Amino acid sequence: MVYVFGGLIIVSFVKQKNVILSKKRNLFVFLVLSASGIALGTVRMIFPYIPSIANTLEKFMK
Amino acid sequence: MNDQLTMRQVVFMYLFISLSPVLRQIPSALAGEAGRSGYLSPFWSLIVIVPLVAVILLLISSFPGLNIYEIIVSLLGKICAKIVIILYMAWIILFLTAKINIYSLTLQFTLMPKTRSDFFMQVMLILVYYALLRGSKTIFRFSEFSLGPILLLIGVLFICAVSRLRTDYLLPVSTINLPSTIKASTNVIAVGGNMIIALFFADKLGISLTNKQKRKFWSGSLFFIVFCFIITIFTFGISGASLTAKLPFPFYITVKSISFFNIFERFEVIVTLICILSDFITICLLFIILMKLIQWLFGLKEREFLYVPLAMVIYYLSYYVSTTQFEFEYLYRYVIVYANMIFQYIIPLLLGLICLVRRKHIKKQY
Numbered sequence: 001m002v003y004v005f006g007g008l009i010i011v012s013f014v015k016q017k018n019v020i021l022s023k024k025r026n027l028f029v030f031l032v033l034s035a036s037g038i039a040l041g042t043v044r045m046i047f048p049y050i051p052s053i054a055n056t057l058e059k060f061m062k
Numbered sequence: 063m064n065d066q067l068t069m070r071q072v073v074f075m076y077l078f079i080s081l082s083p084v085l086r087q088i089p090s091a092l093a094g095e096a097g098r099s100g101y102l103s104p105f106w107s108l109i110v111i112v113p114l115v116a117v118i119l120l121l122i123s124s125f126p127g128l129n130i131y132e133i134i135v136s137l138l139g140k141i142c143a144k145i146v147i148i149l150y151m152a153w154i155i156l157f158l159t160a161k162i163n164i165y166s167l168t169l170q171f172t173l174m175p176k177t178r179s180d181f182f183m184q185v186m187l188i189l190v191y192y193a194l195l196r197g198s199k200t201i202f203r204f205s206e207f208s209l210g211p212i213l214l215l216i217g218v219l220f221i222c223a224v225s226r227l228r229t230d231y232l233l234p235v236s237t238i239n240l241p242s243t244i245k246a247s248t249n250v251i252a253v254g255g256n257m258i259i260a261l262f263f264a265d266k267l268g269i270s271l272t273n274k275q276k277r278k279f280w281s282g283s284l285f286f287i288v289f290c291f292i293i294t295i296f297t298f299g300i301s302g303a304s305l306t307a308k309l310p311f312p313f314y315i316t317v318k319s320i321s322f323f324n325i326f327e328r329f330e331v332i333v334t335l336i337c338i339l340s341d342f343i344t345i346c347l348l349f350i351i352l353m354k355l356i357q358w359l360f361g362l363k364e365r366e367f368l369y370v371p372l373a374m375v376i377y378y379l380s381y382y383v384s385t386t387q388f389e390f391e392y393l394y395r396y397v398i399v400y401a402n403m404i405f406q407y408i409i410p411l412l413l414g415l416i417c418l419v420r421r422k423h424i425k426k427q428y
Contacts, residue, residue, distance in 0.1 A: 001180070005374040016367035025360050030367055037374030044378050052382055054389035057397065 002041035009034050067266040069275035071202040073282035076257050077289070078205035079347060081212065082340035083253045084290055085313045085333060086168065087394060089297040093306035095246035098232060099239035101298050104290035106247035111254045114407055115283045117414035118257060122264050122271055124417050129265040131358040137416045144359060146409065151355045153405045158348040159380040160390060160398060162186060165341040167387050172314055172334040183380065186345060187373050193346045194369060198263075201346045212336050219329055220296055223320050227299035250290050252399040255406025257283060262351050310387050349376075 013020060013030070020026050043050070051059075092100030125133045134143040166182035174182075193201055260267075260279070267275070297306050297316045306312040314330050321327040352372065353365045384390045 001184070001377075005370070005377070008370045009374065012367060012370040019364050020367050023362075026362060026364070026367065029356065029360050029362065030371060033368060033371035033375055037371050037378065040375060040378035040382070044381055050382070052384050052389055054384035054393040054397075058389070058392050061396070 002038065002045055005037060005041060009037070065197075065199060065266055066268065067199065067202055067263055069260075069267060069278045071206050072260050072263060072267070073278050074206045074209045075202055075343070075347065076259060076282055077286060078209050078212075078340055079259075079344040080253050080256055080286055080289075080340075082168075082337040082344065084286075084293050085337055085340075086164070086311055088249055088253065088290055089294050089306050089312045090309060091249040091395065092246045092294055093298065093303040093312070095249070096239065096242040097307075098298060098303040099235040099243050100246055100303060101232065101291060101294040102235065102239075102243045103247040104250050104287045104294065106244050107250040107254055107290075108287055110247075110251050110407060111257070111283050111287065114255060114257060114410060115280060117410050118260050119271065119276055119279060120414055121261060121410070121417055122267065124421070125264075126269045126271065127265055129263070129354075130261040131354075132265070133261070133413065133417075137413060137420065147355050147359050149409075150405060151352065151359070153401055154348055154352045154355065155376070155379065156383065156401065157398065158345065158352065158376055159383040160393060161341060161344055161348065162376065162380045163384050164390050164394075165338065165345070167390060168311065168334065168337055168341070171311060171387065172330070179385075183377060186342065187377060189342060190346050190349055191369060191373065193342075194349060198350050201343060201350070205343050208339060212339070215332060215336070216293075218322070219317060219320060219332075220292065222322050222329075223296060223300060223316075226319065227295070228302075229299075231299050231302045232295065248399055248403070250287075251407070252402040253290075254283065254286055255402050258406045258410060259347065259351070261410065262354060310391070 020030050089100075092103050096103055121133055125136060128136070131143060131147060134146050138146070162183055163179075165186060166179035169182050170177065170179060193204075257279075293313060297312050300316045300319060301309070301312055305315075309315055314333050317330045317333050318328075320329055322329075349372070353368055356362065356368060356372075357365055384393045
């Protein structure tokens with residue numbers, strides 16, 4: 001799924017190129033969100049059974 | 063002008079997004095915390111929901127044509143407003159990821175147990191993307207048109223179920239049960255606080271707040287309380303409080319036992335459909351609010367380019383937040399309910415207090 005999203009991000013960038021490149025803050029937000037999404041997706045792909053936040057909280061609070 | 067919303071649309075949206083938690087979470091939470099007297103809890107929540115409605119109306123009428131960000135900037139300054147917006151973003155992300163999770167778990171639990179939750183999430187994100195392309199007005203209008211038929215359906219179900227209600231499941235209730243009903247009312251309050259969405263869209267409600275609009279807002283909150291009460295009575299009266307407390311989706315199981323004059327049965331599919339529609343609209347609304355928050359935080363003018371990266375972040379975060387029904391229930395009961403208290407009640411009440419203190423200064427400005 002990370003590849004599909006990666007492809008969609010590239011398509012989105014190409015389609016919205018003028019808007020994204022028109023201002024530095026647009027580019028910054030787009031890059032930060034894309035990088036966060038790809039990082040989260042990559043971690044999920046490498047460690048598919050990583051414990052969730054709810055699970056960790058439950059163990060920690062017991 | 064096409065972007066303008068009416069108070070009626072906001073109130074209908076509030077009721078529409080409250081449908082799924084009222085049908086899914088509230089009955090089991092009330093039964094678990096207050097036992098058979100849990101159906102009295104919705105009335106206690108009035109004590110908190112009424113001041114919230116008053117504060118929201120005060121803020122909207124004191125700052126006509128401004129949204130929550132602009133109101134916070136006027137009251138606390140830009141830096142504090144940005145900090146509050148970051149906190150709201152964290153809350154909305156948590157709420158949104160949990161909502162996507164429970165939507166897929168509901169579909170797995172009710173209709174398609176063999177399908178993987180990834181598939182449901184992907185379908186939902188595609189639908190949300192399509193809905194967002196049409197604009198927020200379309201989503202508000204959808205909830206406006208759909209709420210009436212849905213409430214009519216629930217009314218028919220209730221009429222069919224009246225003969226099955228068992229009074230021994232509901233009575234006796236004594237004063238000993240009152241403290242537990244008060245404590246359990248936090249679950250109703252956490253959903254009733256969704257009314258805060260009005261502040262996010264306050265800039266689209268027009269310049270002046272008429273008495274008619276105020277009446278609609280008040281009646282929306284009262285309707286929510288009555289609706290919670292009816293659904294809880296319905297569930298407790300048929301399934302019993304002890305069974306309701308143990309089930310993940312008690313209203314669904316309750317409706318399974320209902321038939322329309324022994325002719326039509328299996329209405330539970332309709333209940334699932336109602337919950338899915340409500341979840342879909344909630345996810346769309348939370349996406350819009352999240353994008354508004356990002357726009358306010360970074361001072362952006364356009365937001366269409368954020369759809370895909372934001373969808374990716376939310377999709378993967380939903381796996382990191384919770385993955386199973388048990389995890390979701392734990393997260394909802396111990397994190398989301400209390401987070402809702404802070405962001406739906408404490409922050410708006412603080413804003414209302416500051417607004418009251420600085421009222422003279424504000425009136426001079428507008």
